[in-house]
Amino acid sequence: MATTRRAGLVDQVIDQMRDAIAGGEWPVGQRIPPEPELVTALGVGRNTVREAVRALSHAGLLEVRQGDGTFVRATSELSGAVRRLCGSELRDVLQVRRTLEVEGARLAAVQRTDEELRRLEALLSERDAALAAKDWERLVERDAAFHVLLVQCSHNTLLAELYQGLTEAVRASITATVETDHEDEQVSHGGLLDAVRERDPARAAAEAGGFLEELLERHSD
Numbered sequence: 754m755a756t757t758r759r760a761g762l763v764d765q766v767i768d769q770m771r772d773a774i775a776g777g778e779w780p781v782g783q784r785i786p787p788e789p790e791l792v793t794a795l796g797v798g799r800n801t802v803r804e805a806v807r808a809l810s811h812a813g814l815l816e817v818r819q820g821d822g823t824f825v826r827a828t829s830e831l832s833g834a835v836r837r838l839c840g841s842e843l844r845d846v847l848q849v850r851r852t853l854e855v856e857g858a859r860l861a862a863v864q865r866t867d868e869e870l871r872r873l874e875a876l877l878s879e880r881d882a883a884l885a886a887k888d889w890e891r892l893v894e895r896d897a898a899f900h901v902l903l904v905q906c907s908h909n910t911l912l913a914e915l916y917q918g919l920t921e922a923v924r925a926s927i928t929a930t931v932e933t934d935h936e937d938e939q940v941s942h943g944g945l946l947d948a949v950r951e952r953d954p955a956r957a958a959a960e961a962g963g964f965l966e967e968l969l970e971r972h973s974d
Contacts, residue, residue, distance in 0.1 A: 766795055766805040774814055775828050781921055784822040785815070831918030844969065846919075846926040851965040853916050854900065858945060858961035860907035862954040869906045870950060876902060877946055889931050897924045899942065903949070903961075930968055940964045 773779045786794065791802045806823055809815040813833020816826040827833035865873075880895035900923060904916040916923075930940075942964070948957035 762797060763801055763804045763808070766797055766801055767808055769795060770805055770809060771814065774809075774825055779825050781825050781828060784824050787822065827921050829918055831915070843926055843929050846922045847965055847969050849919065850900075850923060850926065851962060851969070853912065853919070854904065854965060855958045855962045857904035857907045857909075857912055857916060858949065859954045859958040860909055860912070861903050862949045862952050862957035864908040865906040865949055869902070873899065873902055873906070873946060873949065877942055880942070893924060893927045893931055896927050896942075903945075906949070930971075940967060 770779075770785075773785075779785050785791070788799060788802055788806075792799055795802065806815060806817065810817050810823070812830045814825065814827050814830065815823050817823045861869075876895055876899040880892060880899055883889075883892040883895055897920065901916065901920060905913045907913065942960075945957060945960035945964070948954075948960050
């Protein structure tokens with residue numbers, strides 16, 4: 754019975770820590786509170802905290818760096834698995850993005866609502882304003898949000914969940930292209946948005962595949 758209670762307590766702590774990560778309280782790339790603080794905040798023993806950290810590290814959400822602390826690696830198990838599989842290979846991430854985004858754009862052109870279209874327009878406007886201002890951090894943020902919302906507009910739950918798991922990898926790939934491409938080489942998403950606005954699934958798919966293929970060609974070895 755003691756073992757059962759302990760296992761249940763560890764699971765509760767894992768859920769609390771996972772919520773802190775998924776909710777953005779502990780952002781990706783940042784160090785989580787040290788063990789003594791977690792013990793106090795969660796009201797559990799050191800061993801329980803250690804087991805929870807070990808489990809989340811195994812799942813890919815956390816990364817323990819000896820002598821430096823524990824850092825958030827991903828926001829979900831799926832995202833953590835993607836990061837482990839893709840690593841830092843930009844080409845791999847772009848190829849996976851193309852596979853999911855082409856179908857996401859095709860479905861979005863048919864399934865999107867008027868409210869979703871307005872949100873897409875707002876995100877793209879903010880993205881383009883950030884490009885004009887050379888605000889690269891905001892450009893990456895708005896660009897990534899645009900792509901995530903676009904796939905969500907497909908109203909295909911599984912597709913959206915799969916793409917959500919790519920969030921960190923997508924953001925990293927956008928950052929990599931922003932850092933290496935010149936300002937006048939940044940890809941426009943105007944044609945893609947127009948296709949979704951006009952409910953043209955074939956053109957939307959072609960636009961999504963086209964700009965990702967362009968990025969693949971630029972960043973091929």
